[in-house]
Amino acid sequence: MSIRFKVILPYLLLTLLIAVTGAFVVTRLVTSSLEERLSNQLLEAGRVVSDEMVRQEIRQFNDARFVAYTDGVSEALKNGDVEKVVNLAKPAAGGLSVENVMVFDAGGSEILHTLKQADNTIQDVTQPRRAATLPIVDELLRENNPNSLPRRMLAKDPLDGRYYYFTAIVVPLQNEITGVVVTGTSLNTLLPSLKAIAFADVILYDVNGQALASTFGKSTTDPLFLRTVSIPKDFYNRVIAQDEIIEGENFEVDGRFYRSGFSPLQIGSDRLAVFAVVLPMQFVVESSSTSRNQYVLLYSAAMVAVILIGYLIARMIIIPLSSLVRTSLAIAEGDLTRRTGVRTNDEIGILANTFDVMTENLQQRTIELEKTNQILEQMDRAKIRFIQVSAHELRTPLTLVQGYAQMIQIKAKDNKDLEKYAKGIIEGAERMTDIVDNLLDVSRINSNLLEIRPVEVEIKALIQRAEKTFQTAFAERRLTFITEGLDTLPPIQADKELLYKVFYHVIGNAIKYTPDGGSITVSGCIIPEAGHPAAIEVKIQDTGIGIDPQYHELVFEKFYQTGDVLLHSSGKTKFKGGGPGLGLAIARGILDAHHGRIWLTSPGYDETKLPGTTVFIRLPLNGTQ
Ligand code: ATP
Numbered sequence: 235m236s237i238r239f240k241v242i243l244p245y246l247l248l249t250l251l252i253a254v255t256g257a258f259v260v261t262r263l264v265t266s267s268l269e270e271r272l273s274n275q276l277l278e279a280g281r282v283v284s285d286e287m288v289r290q291e292i293r294q295f296n297d298a299r300f301v302a303y304t305d306g307v308s309e310a311l312k313n314g315d316v317e318k319v320v321n322l323a324k325p326a327a328g329g330l331s332v333e334n335v336m337v338f339d340a341g342g343s344e345i346l347h348t349l350k351q352a353d354n355t356i357q358d359v360t361q362p363r364r365a366a367t368l369p370i371v372d373e374l375l376r377e378n379n380p381n382s383l384p385r386r387m388l389a390k391d392p393l394d395g396r397y398y399y400f401t402a403i404v405v406p407l408q409n410e411i412t413g414v415v416v417t418g419t420s421l422n423t424l425l426p427s428l429k430a431i432a433f434a435d436v437i438l439y440d441v442n443g444q445a446l447a448s449t450f451g452k453s454t455t456d457p458l459f460l461r462t463v464s465i466p467k468d469f470y471n472r473v474i475a476q477d478e479i480i481e482g483e484n485f486e487v488d489g490r491f492y493r494s495g496f497s498p499l500q501i502g503s504d505r506l507a508v509f510a511v512v513l514p515m516q517f518v519v520e521s522s523s524t525s526r527n528q529y530v531l532l533y534s535a536a537m538v539a540v541i542l543i544g545y546l547i548a549r550m551i552i553i554p555l556s557s558l559v560r561t562s563l564a565i566a567e568g569d570l571t572r573r574t575g576v577r578t579n580d581e582i583g584i585l586a587n588t589f590d591v592m593t594e595n596l597q598q599r600t601i602e603l604e605k606t607n608q609i610l611e612q613m614d615r616a617k618i619r620f621i622q623v624s625a626h627e628l629r630t631p632l633t634l635v636q637g638y639a640q641m642i643q644i645k646a647k648d649n650k651d652l653e654k655y656a657k658g659i660i661e662g663a664e665r666m667t668d669i670v671d672n673l674l675d676v677s678r679i680n681s682n683l684l685e686i687r688p689v690e691v692e693i694k695a696l697i698q699r700a701e702k703t704f705q706t707a708f709a710e711r712r713l714t715f716i717t718e719g720l721d722t723l724p725p726i727q728a729d730k731e732l733l734y735k736v737f738y739h740v741i742g743n744a745i746k747y748t749p750d751g752g753s754i755t756v757s758g759c760i761i762p763e764a765g766h767p768a769a770i771e772v773k774i775q776d777t778g779i780g781i782d783p784q785y786h787e788l789v790f791e792k793f794y795q796t797g798d799v800l801l802h803s804s805g806k807t808k809f810k811g812g813g814p815g816l817g818l819a820i821a822r823g824i825l826d827a828h829h830g831r832i833w834l835t836s837p838g839y840d841e842t843k844l845p846g847t848t849v850f851i852r853l854p855l856n857g858t859q
């Protein structure tokens with residue numbers, strides 16, 4: 235993942251997380267504070283309704299007393315003078331605030347029953363001798379106690395089928411009662427007035443939890459609607475047993491949400507029913523959704539701003555970094571002219587500047603090195619030219635020396651001393667010819683003038699030829715020459731003479747750097763690649779003085795010799811015999827021209843422990859490795 239995403243992605247995710255959490259928390263806070271307000275309002279509305287009901291009770295009680303204590307009513311009741319009772323009580327009832335007035339005699343028969351109409355006129359609906367249907371009337375009559383406390387209840391008046399809140403008192407006369415007066419206000423009138431005072435809708439329930447009436451618009455007494463807002467009986471029982479208001483579930487009426495609080499309707503010591511005060515929830519839902527929308531909008535705007543700022547900051551960091559990366563890649567590919575171009579004053583600017591300075595230095599060094607290299611190459615070419623010229627020039631006199639020495643040898647047949655000197659001259663000249671040949675080989679290799687004439691070559695034959703060449707040396711130096719696995723090597727395409735030179739030099743070295751009595755082992759094997767023979771490998775292992783690992787590569791350079799050259803003995807097969815240091819350079823040059831490889835391993839240099847050296851020669855079978 236690029237640094238661009240590593241910086242921007244977590245930043246984006248974090249911003250998003252904070253925004254979402256913020257919006258959630260704020261909306262929750264708003265909602266819960268609104269809900270708390272709603273709960274308090276419900277509590278307050280419940281209290282107002284309870285208080286108002288007490289006042290209503292007092293009003294009804296006073297109205298009932300007004301009728302009961304109208305002069306002559308109690309006596310007329312006692313005397314069974316219905317007409318008088320009606321004449322006295324009816325006008326009294328007409329001036330009352332209550333809507334329903336009933337007068338019963340001590341026997342429980344209805345004497346007067348008036349109902350106030352919508353137009354405030356009083357309608358007499360008395361059904362003489364109708365037995366009292368209200369249980370509170372029966373109770374008072376049964377008690378027959380002039381000091382009985384008033385009774386109240388919610389009940390239906392069968393005459394108009396409406397529900398009323400009734401208050402009943404006795405009509406006393408001395409120590410007895412002569413009747414009962416009942417005053418009532420219909421729930422249809424009572425509930426709207428409660429709503430007006432409490433600023434909340436009100437629902438009244440009967441003992442079964444069935445809603446009797448509500449203030450919900452047209453649906454006040456609609457039984458279907460009332461059924462929908464009814465409560466389970468056990469919930470009713472729970473509420474009636476409770477002093478506190480109990481908050482109910484949210485519910486929906488005509489697409490608007492409401493919340494209700496349930497409370498017992500307590501007048502004096504009587505718990506008459508359960509009522510609910512209902513407040514619209516809509517404002518909670520709406521304001522929470524409005525506030526949520528507002529906050530989402532606010533946070534979205536803030537987030538866009540944060541992301542924009544973040545993007546700009548990331549750009550400020552990433553652009554110089556990208557330039558740094560691009561420049562470093564270009565430099566790694568060799569373009570030292572490239573610079574970052576970052577000119578800021580921060581850490582990245584310092585880094586880029588340092589990088590540019592480093593590149594500048596590197597470029598300068600490279601230019602200097604290139605110049606030095608060119609000079610060195612020129613010098614090397616001059617050296618090679620010199621070697622080439624001198625080797626050529628040495629050849630002619632050498633041939634002369636060899637020719638004359640041979641002639642002296644023939645002429646001095648009878649002079650042992652002279653013959654020995656001539657032989658010495660011949661051997662010396664041969665050694666020099668050898669060296670001159672090597673010099674010419676190296677100069678050819680260096681000038682890429684090595685000509686390869688490939689023919690089919692048997693490695694074993696080349697090794698045998700070398701063995702034969704060094705036969706005398708093996709005998710003189712008591713060296714054992716062992717060959718292994720050479721028969722298994724297939725013939726390869728190579729320049730026979732050049733390849734012979736490789737083995738000649740390597741075996742020659744093994745002889746030179748192995749003390750008398752040691753051994754030289756030449757072994758061959760096939761190197762497979764992907765299951766097929768790919769190359770042949772020849773290993774020349776000696777039991778000699780070995781080479782320090784730091785020189786394992788250097789010895790392949792021309793004229794490179796380890797140790798003190800002056801200490802070397804003369805003679806090309808003597809122990810530590812001298813030489814110009816060309817053998818391995820020639821061998822590598824020849825192998826390079828054959829697409830082969832030569833390398834050596836040795837645990838190290840030690841003239842007493844004799845760790846030995848192993849030279850590896852690998853040649854491709856297809857000629858292109
Ligand atoms: P030349 O081969 O030209 O006669 P030379 O043998 O010294 O001279 P190289 O054959 O190139 O030169 O070898 C370079 C050096 O590597 C040697 O001088 C010698 O120090 C070291 N060297 C080469 N082969 C061996 C070996 N088998 N054991 C120990 N040292 C070796």
Ligand code: MG
Pocket residue numbers: 739742743813816817818
């Ligand atoms: Mg050598």
